[in-house]
Amino acid sequence: MSRWHSYINSAVSILTGYSGKEPFAAYLKKYFAANKKYGSKDRKQIAHLAYCYFRAGLALPDIAMEEKLLMALFLCSRQPDPLLSSLRPEWDEKYLLDVKEKLLLLGLEKNPNRFFPWIQQLSKGIDLEAFSTSFLVQPDLFIRIRPGYPGMVKEKLQSARVAYEELSSSCFRFPSGTKLDDLLEANREIVIQDYNSQRVGELLRLIPQNGEHKKMTVWDCCAASGGKSIMANDIVGKMELTVSDIRESILHNLGKRLSAAGISHFRSIVADLSVKDPLPAGEKFDLVIADTPCSGSGTWSRTPEQLYYFREEKITAYQQLQERIVATVLPHVKKGGYFLYITCSVFKKENEDRVDFITADPGYSIVSKELLTGYDKKADTMFACLLRRDL
Missing domain, CATH: 1.20.58 (Methane Monooxygenase Hydroxylase; Chain G, domain 1)
Structure with missing residues (x-):
């Protein structure tokens, strides 16, 4: 043989x-x-x-x-x-x-769409054929260069003769599998972050700053590994940060990552937001970030086993979970404050339908809503919506 x-x-x-x-x-x-x-x-x-x-x-x-x-x-x-x-x-x-x-x-x-059979569930604006066939390709690696480090990072990459594509002064693309661990300082100099995760920062930049001396209060309520918290720090600047997640082990690792990123003052809370509100009723934030648990369908090119084993009924389960989490955290947005809803999903029930759920409350209005397609860029596809609490 x-x-x-x-x-x-x-x-x-x-x-x-x-x-x-x-x-x-x-x-x-x-x-x-x-x-x-x-x-x-x-x-x-x-x-x-x-x-x-x-x-x-x-x-x-x-x-x-x-x-x-x-x-x-x-x-x-x-x-x-x-x-x-x-x-x-x-x-x-x-x-x-x-x-x-x-x-x-x-x-x-x-039927070329059989690579992805749930086309009736997709968010509006997705190119069915391009998205379906994108699963055949491994996405690229992207880094976000933190403020103050673009020149140093570029110099290190060029000295080591590492091939990269400069998409912006802070976003570089590398072929999948490129090893950067021994060359660049993760979290301090750079953050490993997909192209469209970085583009969520464009919505953060729409939020007016509080002024030179007043810190913005921020709750990253589904914080996971903390990439959005670090990005918020780099864009918003001075802030009073609260992070929460359902898993204590995740928050332990997140604490180490935030410290490596130079973020030493933050509050950490273990909480299942789908079951219980961990905060006092009167506690309000200038910004609540909800990168909610989801199907992850916009990232399945990176983990194609999830594509293969996915079952359609899971969409409704995630939709209901997101609804409970959103209902828990919305009351903690200040009047005049902002709510940033994020998924790495391509399904309408997890994206536009959840925004409809939020705006059913007349106190919230949409500032910007984006389907961030990545299938044409060897990147993840994401959905993000920034809302303002007016009442």
Whole structure:
């Protein structure tokens, strides 16, 4: 048996044992730790096969898994592949075909949107075909350069001869897999942050500043890893920050990250906002940021196993969760204050419908609402809406 067949058999074994209940990267790490016969090149090729399967799997016919893997690899290939060259040379020589032509060659042309079957649920303004086929491509890596560091970061990158694309003075793009850990100081100099996560900052810049001596009060209510808190600090400037999350371990790591970013004064609260309001009724903020739990469907190109295992009924479950969280935090926005609602979802029920829920309260008006498409930029797709409390 050739090593190429061995790779396919290993990928089949891995996929058969995987249930989708944990991140595939974590599952792979444990699998390879328990099966030490694989070298680094072997692990890379087998993992690539499996990820290609998740990217294309929903569009593939009900045939043998080995054949599905080859089809998926062909659909995802943008350059000659040695495995395809050996086992399907007639496909490998046509790697430059666009997705439509590849689907036609494989006899799968009838429904190109099958890579993403929930098209009726999408937010308005998404290009169905471009979005659907974007799952075949691994997104790029993006960094946000923090104030005061653009020159230093650029000098370090150029000295190390690291390839990058400068999208703005603070946003750089790198090929996926680029290693920056030993070159740049995460959180102090840069933040690893997707292109459209950075664009959410454009909405923060619409908020009038409180003045030179008055700090803005900010509650990042679903803080997670803290990227939005650091960005708010860099844009808003002086602020009194409160962060909350349902997971104490996340807040512990967040505290370390904020400290590394030079943000030493903040309040941290463990809270399940879908169940209970952790704050006194009269406590109000100039700005509440709600980067709510969601399907994550705008980021599935990075974690395609979530695309493969997703079930449509989860949309309603997330919608209801978001509704409860929003209902808890809205009363804590000051009159004249702002509420920033964010998801990394492409589903209308999690995006526009939630804004409709908020504006059903006549006290809130929309300042800016943006569907931040990333499928045409090798980036994530996000939704953000800035609202003002008028009453």
